[in-house]
Amino acid sequence: MAESPKIKMDEKMKEIMTGYYIEAKTASETGKKVAWITSGGPVEPLIAMDVIPVYPENHGAMIGASKMGGDLCERAEAMGYSGDLCSYARSDIASAVIEGGPIGGLPKPDMLVACNNICGTVMKWYEVLARFYNVPLFIFDTPMCHTEYREESKRYVKRQVLEYIAFLETVCKKKFDYDVMAEVGRRSIQAQQLWQAVLDTAMARPSPMTAFDGFYHLALIVTLRGTQIAVEYYKDLLKEMEERVSRGTGAVPNEKYRLMWDNLPIWYRLKWLSRKFAAHNACLVADTYNTAWCRSLRYIHSEDFLDSMAEGYTRMYLNIGIDQMADTIIEMVQKYKADGLVMHSNRSCKPYSFGQFDIARMVRERAGIPCLMIESHMVDERSFSESQTETRIDAFMEMISSTPH
Amino acid sequence: MNELSLFIQAAAHPDECAARIQNQGKKIIGYLCSYTPEEIIHAAGAHPVRLFGTGETILNADRHLQSYCCSLARGVLENAVSGRLDFLDGAVFPHTCDTIQRLSDIWRLNTDFGFFADVVLPVKFDTESARDYLREVLEKFKEELERWLNITITDQSLGRSFEIYNTIRKKLTELYELKSENPELISGRDLAAVVKGTMIMERDSLPDHLGRLIAEIKSGLYTRSDTGKKKRLILSGSICDHPDFYELLEKSGGIVVGDDLCTGERFFEGEIEQTGSPMKAISRRYAERTICPAKHVSERARGEALIKKVKDRNAQGVIFLFVKFCDPHAFDYPYIKEMLEKESIPGIMIEVEDQLPPEGQLKTRFETFIHML
Numbered sequence: 001m002a003e004s005p006k007i008k009m010d011e012k013m014k015e016i017m018t019g020y021y022i023e024a025k026t027a028s029e030t031g032k033k034v035a036w037i038t039s040g041g042p043v044e045p046l047i048a049m050d051v052i053p054v055y056p057e058n059h060g061a062m063i064g065a066s067k068m069g070g071d072l073c074e075r076a077e078a079m080g081y082s083g084d085l086c087s088y089a090r091s092d093i094a095s096a097v098i099e100g101g102p103i104g105g106l107p108k109p110d111m112l113v114a115c116n117n118i119c120g121t122v123m124k125w126y127e128v129l130a131r132f133y134n135v136p137l138f139i140f141d142t143p144m145c146h147t148e149y150r151e152e153s154k155r156y157v158k159r160q161v162l163e164y165i166a167f168l169e170t171v172c173k174k175k176f177d178y179d180v181m182a183e184v185g186r187r188s189i190q191a192q193q194l195w196q197a198v199l200d201t202a203m204a205r206p207s208p209m210t211a212f213d214g215f216y217h218l219a220l221i222v223t224l225r226g227t228q229i230a231v232e233y234y235k236d237l238l239k240e241m242e243e244r245v246s247r248g249t250g251a252v253p254n255e256k257y258r259l260m261w262d263n264l265p266i267w268y269r270l271k272w273l274s275r276k277f278a279a280h281n282a283c284l285v286a287d288t289y290n291t292a293w294c295r296s297l298r299y300i301h302s303e304d305f306l307d308s309m310a311e312g313y314t315r316m317y318l319n320i321g322i323d324q325m326a327d328t329i330i331e332m333v334q335k336y337k338a339d340g341l342v343m344h345s346n347r348s349c350k351p352y353s354f355g356q357f358d359i360a361r362m363v364r365e366r367a368g369i370p371c372l373m374i375e376s377h378m379v380d381e382r383s384f385s386e387s388q389t390e391t392r393i394d395a396f397m398e399m400i401s402s403t404p405h
Numbered sequence: 406m407n408e409l410s411l412f413i414q415a416a417a418h419p420d421e422c423a424a425r426i427q428n429q430g431k432k433i434i435g436y437l438c439s440y441t442p443e444e445i446i447h448a449a450g451a452h453p454v455r456l457f458g459t460g461e462t463i464l465n466a467d468r469h470l471q472s473y474c475c476s477l478a479r480g481v482l483e484n485a486v487s488g489r490l491d492f493l494d495g496a497v498f499p500h501t502c503d504t505i506q507r508l509s510d511i512w513r514l515n516t517d518f519g520f521f522a523d524v525v526l527p528v529k530f531d532t533e534s535a536r537d538y539l540r541e542v543l544e545k546f547k548e549e550l551e552r553w554l555n556i557t558i559t560d561q562s563l564g565r566s567f568e569i570y571n572t573i574r575k576k577l578t579e580l581y582e583l584k585s586e587n588p589e590l591i592s593g594r595d596l597a598a599v600v601k602g603t604m605i606m607e608r609d610s611l612p613d614h615l616g617r618l619i620a621e622i623k624s625g626l627y628t629r630s631d632t633g634k635k636k637r638l639i640l641s642g643s644i645c646d647h648p649d650f651y652e653l654l655e656k657s658g659g660i661v662v663g664d665d666l667c668t669g670e671r672f673f674e675g676e677i678e679q680t681g682s683p684m685k686a687i688s689r690r691y692a693e694r695t696i697c698p699a700k701h702v703s704e705r706a707r708g709e710a711l712i713k714k715v716k717d718r719n720a721q722g723v724i725f726l727f728v729k730f731c732d733p734h735a736f737d738y739p740y741i742k743e744m745l746e747k748e749s750i751p752g753i754m755i756e757v758e759d760q761l762p763p764e765g766q767l768k769t770r771f772e773t774f775i776h777m778l
Contacts, residue, residue: 079739080738082735082756084730085735085736086732089736119503120503120506120528121503123528128736130704141529141535144500146525150525152538152541163534347473354474354503354507354508355510357468
């Protein structure tokens with residue numbers, strides 16, 4: 001089987017992320033404050049205050065990718081945390097206590113910012129961290145938009161934006177600069193637009209990248225949106241992808257089938273899954289996870305970033321009803337011309353996974369494509385059954401290949 | 406028929422009880438969370454009924470919820486889609502946890518009982534903006550009920566509902582005090598049935614029923630003969646819909662003298678003030694009562710409240726009763742356990758699904774724990 005071509009920007013990503021973690025780990029020497037924040041949280045005000053944002057979820061992904069999740073999760077269980085809890089939370093909490101994991105634990109936070117637009121788990125997780133580190137916790141509460149973004153939610157979230165700024169002013173002991181904020185907002189929007197453009201290159205046949213490539217290159221839109229670094233990076237990545245499209249270079253050498261992925265990655269099995277699907281000449285061309293960091297572009301504007309960000313963050317992909325999630329998937333199936341949907345039923349993420357059966361039904365009925373469900377805990381490799389997953393993928397691909405295209 | 410048997414019957418057959426009330430012309434609204442503004446439903450002339458898991462095999466809910474979903478959500482959905490909740494005219498879903506949020510979506514798309522409402526409460530109660538938002542959300546819920554029933558819910562009718570609920574809550578508090586002071590007066594199993602009954606029975610007459618029940622209890626009508634010295638315990642968790650649990654515990658030499666349960670004291674704790682805006686009054690009670698772990702007021706509020714309760718009730722230990730796959734409780738367990746240990750208060754954790762663990766196994770765990778105290 002021909003190997004997938006390597007993305008040149010992989011190296012650049014490694015370099016930026018290494019620099020970023022070195023800066024964060026030496027923050028106490030440079031006098032910069034460190035805030036731990038959830039992946040869907042409003043990071044832009046932190047960037048505007050020159051606070052270094054650190055992401056326990058990105059840490060969780062690194063733990064998973066380096067296959068240290070099982071061990072750390074086990075340690076968390078010895079501390080009394082149930083094995084049924086989110087494996088990001090379990091492995092991050094354990095790594096905080098024992099200063100373990102791939103980078104010897106994250107730099108100690110000066111403050112914590114938990115936004116529940118992705119789950120209620122982050123609130124409980126950050127309460128654990130607040131007790132452990134004894135630092136202030138800001139809970140940014142984004143009421144779920146089951147069917148709509150209601151007026152009262154709008155008022156509440158907007159008031160919290162101001163409270164968040166006041167919180168930052170207190171912790172950082174300096175005034176918030178609204179001009180800097182406007183600039184950060186513009187850069188955040190620009191990075192999100194570029195990220196969307198990168199993902200859009202996958203509309204090409206063959207697709208220049210897979211969703212699995214996206215999971216790797218996603219790191220900056222999560223951690224550094226609002227900075228010029230992210231903008232420049234995605235400009236270069238977009239260029240590389242566009243060049244691939246113009247040369248007709250596919251991420252999967254003999255792309256024949258196009259699939260969509262739902263839910264977080266199975267971090268410790270990315271390569272294995274990638275090869276598995278490539279062996280079937282199938283390319284994962286789109287997914288709901290990578291897209292979550294640019295889907296809110298429709299709500300945010302650079303001329304009133306802070307105000308519109310309230311709506312953008314509240315209407316995050318996971319903070320909406322499952323019927324809207326199904327609509328989003330069906331739109332993407334059509335946009336990226338997917339032949340099937342692979343759903344990761346993720347024991348670590350209940351709000352992402354409960355409702356998948358209903359979503360699968362809607363997708364089958366309305367988009368007319370088959371759906372495959374594979375189960376795991378996203379960074380706890382002890383939960384993964386290779387043979388069962390393999391059998392299911394093979395059967396699924398057989399079904400797809402026997403359907404006329 | 407004595408008063409107690411009314412409660413026991415309602416608790417054992419909620420569907421029959423609800424159907425009788427429905428026959429009197431009342432709309433039945435189901436709910437799963439102790440933050441449900443029952444008072445508003447009552448003031449609308451409708452009847453709130455709490456929903457519990459199923460004792461039946463999960464067949465149809467498997468088409469909607471994975472096996473790693475808690476038995477409460479799976480059980481309630483199983484009952485709903487299998488036609489066992491056809492007495493409902495609607496349901497309301499306050500923001501609880503991730504699982505109940507998704508259950509609400511699945512419910513909205515797969516059932517058709519008539520009324521449906523999400524009451525997306527704030528997750529924190531410690532800021533002014535959250536309390537203001539809470540008030541507005543309750544106001545919206547009131548308007549939704551008004552539209553559905555084509556009525557106006559007046560401040561007067563809300564005031565009357567507050568009075569009834571305050572009386573019910575006061576009487577349940579009195580019952581718990583009686584039990585704590587004289588555990589032999591009523592068994593844990595019966596007391597649990599009384600509390601569950603108050604989530605199902607017609608509310609207007611509950612104050613009278615509870616009043617007479619308390620008189621009967623005081624007169625010794627239900628006094629137990631097995632009054633051997635028992636260890637005093639606090640039960641902490643989400644729901645306990647297992648009458649056998651209490652009986653087995655008492656047989657093993659323990660007795661529950663207080664709880665931190667969504668189907669116990671958290672459900673009836675605190676009163677609603679009769680002054681000022683009614684919605685503000687309801688939100689004040691929510692902000693002041695002991696929180697559910699899916700809500701936030703401070704990082705250690707639940708641990709502090711539990712320790713205070715252990716001391717106030719002169720209890721010797723804590724039993725954590727968790728429903729498997731309940732994340733909010735599972736996240737709090739390690740720190741609360743640690744806080745208890747610092748106070749030298751022993752605790753054990755028991756995890757259940759729809760059914761209790763086998764009797765022998767549970768009894769051994771109870772006995773081992775109780776001997777240690």
